[in-house]
Amino acid sequence: MTGEAPTEITLLRTRSLTSVVRQEIERLILTGAIEAGSRLNEQALAARLGVSRGPVREAIRGLERQGLVVTVVNQGSYVRKVSVEEALELYDLRALLTARACEVIAAGPPPGAEARLAALVEEMERAAEADDAPRYYALNLQFHDALMELGSGPRAQRIYADLGNELHLFRRRALVQPEKMRESNAEHAALLAAFRARDPAAARAAGEAHIRGGKRRFAASSPGANSTKPQQTAPGGHDDQESPPQHDPPQPARRRRR
Template sequence: MTNIANRTMSTIALLQKNSLPSLVQQELERMILAGDLAAGDKLNEVSLAEMLGVSRGPVREAFRALEEVGLVQQEKNCGVFVRQISTEEADDIYEVRAALDELIGRKLATTITEAQIQELHTLLSRMDGMVASDDVDGYSAMNLVFHDLLLNMTNNQKLIHTYRRLVNELSLFRRSALAELARNRSLPTSIAEHHKIVEAIATGNAQDAGSIMREHALAGRDRMHRALAVQSDAELHLEPVGDLVARQ
């Protein structure tokens, strides 16, 4: 009974801090970014409401909020779908993100505090440990935390909203095979770039900090293209099953 009471109290506390549509949005966003709801999937309002134990109203409101942050799109007379991002659109997103990263670097170089620099160094130490142990999944998650921390330190709400939408859209573009190819053996390079970012910001040189962050974003785009090229080459060399059977 004590455990049930504790869970009930936790649920009540959660609902007091968040509206029901907000909680539904958070869960659907988690499912989309985790790949439980894949790009192109049609979202069934009734099924999701039943699964989450809510009425259709909060799900409908969550759909509108998810569309605003770039995760779903509503097609007239067809329904709501998890957004699909093409390679060309991903390219455009990286280009805009690079410009915003440069802005973040320039701004933080002139406003960051010693306490914030220490916070970044602490986070980098954790990331160093993940590189040493080849913890790719842990590093990938911590990389998002690192960039979101830099973003929050700007204290620019318009920038934060715009940047997070771009990050969401890039998350939709990642396919499992592509993500694996893109991150394979790239951790040492990535962590070195992160250290350069923090060092540049800490020096207070806005131009250097902005340039390094822009280069970091564009390097991510280049890695994406190399991964796509490798994937395309691998697919070209896969022998069709029918041909293989015919030759046996």
């Protein structure tokens, strides 16, 4: 028995632990505690989180699939640096998914959908009035997650979530000023109006306009957004990982042959 049961149990425990570790590393990246461009040191992360290197390694692989991490053979894994040009393209892709979800919701809102979204809009209004950017940002994420949940299927939701992960730090920076929060929430209110009117075309247009508005706010907060040089990266704090390279993380296609 000692040779059979532990294998299955250990596998389940490892998967569960890997999920927890991945969520924590993801949180560190999205909050800027681990800076864009930083090399992810498995040993340091394992020590920090109090786990072995195995779950950390698997967690990093999962984050690579999400687009948050890039791994280079013989060089290691790095927190992905998203250029301004890439960010602008990601906004465009989110606009398409959001517009479609809004159109579907307006055509036939699920029970309780309008009340749920209206409550979030009201809470965001209070956060904006209080100049509480972190609170507004968290509620904004909930609002957009709700749109995708109510108006799209699991596959579109996963794609949207991955796009959003790559844009988190950019989006957070674009919503720090009270007037930007109020502008963003006015766009949310326009969506609600279209849902209540059962107007799919208006909802689709409002959904796309909202993401375009986010793109515009991002561009206004990013000096390099109007430049052809994709050098701007998401801001972040510092971590006890290895110091980030002074250039973009190395890409697989550019690595030297040994």
